[in-house]
Amino acid sequence: MRVLIAEDDRAIAAGVAAALRHGGHAVDLVDDGARADAMLDEHSPYDLLVLDLGLPKLDGSDVLHRLRRRGAEIPVLVITAREGLRERVRILDLGADDYLVKPFALDEFNARVRALLRRVASKGTPELKLGRLRVDLPGQRAWIDETALDLTAREFGVLAALASRVGRLTSRAQLVESLCNWDQELTDNGLDIAVHRLRRKLHGCGTGVRTIRGLGYMLEEGEAGG
Structure with missing residues (x-):
């Protein structure tokens, strides 16, 4: 948030x-x-x-x-x-x-x-569900089935931004906007690392982060990669 x-x-x-x-x-x-x-x-x-x-x-x-x-x-x-x-x-x-x-x-x-x-x-959807993945946005928690995911603040930030726009493209600029503070710049490498680690932690749950080359990312069912 x-x-x-x-x-x-x-x-x-x-x-x-x-x-x-x-x-x-x-x-x-x-x-x-x-x-x-x-x-x-x-x-x-x-x-x-x-x-x-x-x-x-x-x-x-x-x-x-x-x-x-x-x-x-x-x-x-x-x-x-x-x-x-x-x-x-x-x-x-x-x-x-x-x-x-x-x-x-x-x-x-x-x-x-x-x-x-x-x-x-x-007022909207307090808990987002996509296949076996559940995301509690205000509580900043996520689970695969009943197993809690161990996510860093930045990894959860990426997941929350993507989950809020599930099935739609989220640009790199939108991710950076949602994750960084004015006085704390997020580098391209830092974003790539966070996405990579999140993708690894979601592996096997049936929901993945899909890379749209040159445009951004999308959270969707299926083991997306790249």
Whole structure:
């Protein structure tokens, strides 16, 4: 999953980014509201927005209001020092999905993130199945029959990106977009290694990663290769 964090407190931003990356998510960071608004308007490849309210240039409340006015349904977890029932009600009414008051424990933050991603997935297909392969996207788990696959964060990221578009082509650029952070470039060799290792771990299950030469990859039934 890809997450945008809009937070101008460097210590808090670093802490939540590290927690999300440890959980296998790709993370982008911005430290002002105007940049967050621009990224959400121009790119919007995000599965979750973690939003501070007290942002410079454009308040987090305005970022949220503009996001919902554009019709975007991305889940939003607000983190803020502003307390009080009236403030919580205001932010939820603006379209936030959840609300955490600073300071907070990272364990609670991680639990809120998991709950939001499960909620979003449950509106569609919470668990994807293709032959003997099962993929739990929000839980970041996969099985062949009842045996759990031992996947690295990057390998699961490749699998999740392909499984979300099963039967359709996923370009190399789309894979890189879903896997890398702004400050952590993914090389062609790194992507090739992740695809190779994933293909090896799926071997024998009846579902494979097919290479479309010069275009990208596709997850499909059959022991695809190349």
